[in-house]
Amino acid sequence: MKGVQNIYNNAYSVSSLLVFFVLILFRPALSINSTNKLSSSESLTISSNRTxxxxxGAFELGFFKPSAxxxxxxxxxxxxxxxxTYAWVANRDNPLSTSIGTLKISGNNLHLLDQFNxxxxxxxxxSRDAPVTAEVLPNxxxxxxxxxxxxxxxxxxxxxxxxxxxLxxxxxxxxxxxxxxxRFLTSWRSSDDxxxxxxxxxxxTQWGLPEFILRMNHGWVEARSGPWNGIEFSGDARIRLHGFQFYSFRMTNHSIYSILTTRDWMLERVTWTSTSSEWKRSEDYLFTGICDAYTACGGPNNNTEWAERDEWVGRSISGCVRRTQLSCGGDHDFFELNNTKMPDTKTATVDRGIIDGKKCKERCLSDCIWKRWTGLCDLDRRPR
Structure with missing residues (x-):
């Protein structure tokens, strides 16, 4: 019985030792697969499936293959x-052609290497001498x-x-x-490309007042937000500018939320709903209404008509112009319009000294340039 007990104790000790070694071997693997950092001595490869x-745990960086x-x-x-759903792609215009790929730090730079290195x-x-680290932040x-x-x-x-x-x-x-x-957004070529x-x-921001523009092929303007008036964009009061040259937004809760461009010339706000396990797409973020379609000149009684490229004042593409030109000077009526998107300000005169409708009228009537454009002032009367 004593011999049996010794054998049992020895077996138990060996088993404990084996479990101990398994835990030692297995623990680093867990640590490696769950890290958010990549050091100069490490790498990510497609074959290792490491991320x-x-x-x-909100975001994960790794390799993916979106289509066949x-x-x-x-x-x-x-x-x-x-x-x-991928929010960012490093090599979107230069994909790896095989399942051999490596992300590593070399010469204090991140390098993505193919099968031929x-x-x-x-x-x-x-190039820098100090050691560097790459990491995915919580945002x-x-x-x-x-x-x-x-x-x-x-x-x-x-x-x-x-x-x-x-975004x-x-x-x-x-x-x-x-x-x-x-910094700007560019749509995917297709849903799997x-x-x-x-x-x-x-x-x-290069011409006129800051304004959001949705363009096709970096040229044709599909839609715009209206110019920045110092407090908000005239075409959408929901959007506020932080600083003068940047736009960003912050979350007020822990929803999974983003803004993205699509290949259907729309800008969408999407929120992930965990109950139905799907993206909930909101209305176009900036651009709604026929006024955003530059090729729409209104009904037959409207005082606008189609003009070709060379005739459209202040534009580089075709659009709508007045049928009846305005005269310079004299007495003209000015109307206050609320919730109206202002034209872009590429060819406009910006006069920050205008603080009320009377000064706006005087300024417009004193400048004959306005006879080819309607005199407009964007006045925000809320306390600064």
């Missing part, structure tokens, strides 16, 4: 959404930073500066005066 998961075609991409998706995408930063921003400095103002590179088709909370759109980079599509959504 980076943001703290809180031999194209692989590196992207960030909503991890808690059952319908695989050729770089198909990289962060294009100057879905994929950043490259100094290993010992997590100050957001000193990130070396971040995916939020290079949006795809989706996430805390992401900015517009022109960065410091870096000279212009993340390559750059035909539509772009941008906060344009």
């Amino acid at each position: 980076l998961v943001s703290p809180g 075609l031999p194209r692989w991409y590196l992207g960030i998706r909503y991890k808690k959404v059952s319908e695989k 050729k770089t198909v995408w990289w962060t294009s930063l100057p 879905g921003n994929f950043v490259l930073r100094h290993s010992y400095n997590d100050d957001p103002s000193e990130f070396l590179w971040q995916s939020f500066d290079f949006p795809t088709d989706t 996430l909370p805390e992401m900015k759109l517009g022109y960065d005066l410091k870096t000279g980079r212009n 993340p390559a750059s599509g035909n539509f772009t959504f941008n906060l344009e």
